[in-house]
Amino acid sequence: MSRVFRFYHPRPITGLLLGLCCTTTLPALANDSDLLTRSTLTGDWGGLRQQLNEQGITFTGDYSGETAYNAAGGLHRSARYSQNIKLGVQFDLGKLYGLENHDKVQLTVNDRRGNSASEDLVGNRLPIQENYGGLYTRLTELSYERTLFTPALNVKLGYMAMGNDLGGLDSGILCNFMNAGFCGHPLNMSGGSGWTNYPNAHLGVRVKYDLSAAWQLRVAAFNVDPESNGNSSRAWHLGPKHSTGTVVPIELVYKLQGELPGEYKLGYYYDSSDAKRIGSDKEVAGREGHYLLIDQALWNSQATTGRSLHAFGQYSAASSAASPFSTWYGVGMVLYKPFAGRPRDTVALGYGRAVPNPRSRDVQQDAAVANGKAFPNLDSAEQLIELSYGYQATPWLTLRPDVQYIIEPGAFSGEQIDNALVLGLQVKATF
Template identity: 80%
Template sequence: MPPTSRSLFLAVLTLASRPALAASDVFSRSTMTGDWGGLRHQLEDNGIKFTGDYSGETAYNAHGGLHRSARYSQNLKLGARFDLSNIFALDNGGNVQLTINDRRGNSASEDLVGNRLPIQENFGGLYTRLTELSYERTLLTPALNVKLGYMAMGNDLGGLDSGILCNFMNAGFCGHPLNMSGGSGWTNYPNARLGVRVKYDLSSSWQLRVAAFNVDPESNGNSSRAWHLGPKYTTGTVVPLELVYKVQGERSGEYKLGYYYDSSDVKRIGSDKDVSGRSGHYLLADQAVWNDESSPGRSLYVFGQYSASSKAASPFTQWYGAGVVLYKPFQSRPRDTVALGYGRAVPNPRSRDILEDAAFDKGERFPAIDNAERLIELSYGYQVTPWLSLRPDVQYIIEPGAFSGRDIANALVFGLQIKSVL
């Protein structure tokens, strides 16, 4: 474990080690560090809730790709939520969220396979940063919820609230469709921006979400901006609009229809001319299709994703994803999951034309590659304790060089994800 991450990890352990590690409920409690001798529970009763989690992802390329080897990446997140109503005895005082994030490691996609969809969802932005400093409360009516401050767009928009997609290790599934961030000012977690998000409950099943976030490309992945809330150079504003429908009952489900517009001016792919504004749309869904009446909690869900982004300015124009997740696969394993997914990422034909022209100018042959990178992933989520899970994972990546214009053999990758709630 790298020094910075080790220090953060040990800081959490040190805070709770004596009372927590001596406790007899180490395998049954909800967090690894426990209740800190009662302090954690007392603080939460007083309006301050501390959270933390760690994830480590190891991927080994067994066949195809660029090299036979393994890579490891990790993410450590620490946070505190302040309930102002409780702390200051206010009526509807709202909540302040503070989150710090640290990432370390190496990329299996970049080093071993050469594909576009990150094999490890927690790789990227390898430094310590402020991930969120926001204020949230209801306004005027309980149906209206507003959050503003410094935060990641994907925390509230563009993904499925159920978390079903993070039964996978590849970032193509876990989170929101990646072409949204590849073709606009939409930012991936843990990148954060100044913005405001509004949720309005139209009914018990329908909700409308709208937001506006600053677009600042020069701060994306820039470690020197890790603790700066303000933008370095604003190019525009990205405005997502999302309609959410949730199915109630035993066979629950979730459906999202979204649209976003980025007012930034950017270069048109393959041209010196600017594109005035970029937009995209997406459709996300998950639905329970089977419940075992004799075994509560055992159910089968299906999910689907579709996203399209700007053909003029996005190197990644379309994403299709679908799959199934089985909860409680065995009677004796009530918190385990089995997940199988298929995804297809489509490069922009204009980007491919540029690659072909560059090869022609060099007198090189352009490889006969397909027009999309495809992903098949199978994982098993093994819940060791309430706070610790292991996820053995297999990914088969078809046409890894579809985005780079390289002739790369299909890759077979074995992975292991470890997650711990601190």
């Protein structure tokens, strides 16, 4: 039976929106003639925002809403909506107190609400809505950052999400998509180790060192605390509830300059936590993985400034002993400024393949046989094809119609589910 279309309007989100309106929107709307041309929805707050920024205090905020309708296949014919609101403030200690090492303090609060199209409608592993998960208000960052000893060395420490600095492409090319399989970092990292997805944050330290103008080394160490992930009772607790170990990512970054710029990342991570070996009662000591990420410009228009075509690639492999999600492959292209009169629009096409761990498949098959059930004849992976158009309606508002075709949605659950066609719309607004 199909489920009805549900919208979720919790009180916490209403309070957040009212607070935002009271503190930011009203001063801006005193002169709303530039609503369609200002860089943010709430404007300059009657000059206060610019004044605070010059003094070293920068406020930020954004909203994303994602609606997905399952038009064919999957489990049910219906739609789901999810949303994320992020509010932050950064303190530039150089401007505020005259410090000379680019000292900054970042405070960020995050709120998520809604329902999952993947869980309710399709039954697949890769989240159709990248902003779904951890449906409560939480602290997502309280960090201190500065250069140390030399301008080439930058250190950040505190309570923060790993993916803010590691595991994704700095260019942001991957978030021209709505599916979490593309937007962010490869999901098998968090599926098979203590690497955590945003907005889950943990205590940690991150170091960046510029080896040259083109090469950079990034190293970090984060506390692993699975009991705090997605736990609303830990939303404002910086300290861990139950540490199991430390996850250490190492990333080498190369940024190609020139007419056809590119970004290349080669990474490795190790989690010292003990974990249960899939298909066994024994534990494996430590989990690891590696990844390669690429964003390369293929073409720049000589006739139209800003029009370019970029290709991206992703490869990630996780622990074969303890990760249910062993390998991820992703490739695609993004065309920037597809039309001369639309300088900030994009067209994005991507293909991804998520490969379940054969150990997990064996466990599912053994359980089916033990219960006298037939195990479906599935292929080896969940596959995703996604096409989106990013329409920059105003400098602060992006509308992104989106189509996703999901092949073998039941690859990870061991169920026979028809391929699904999902129609979506992502709305992003900068406050």
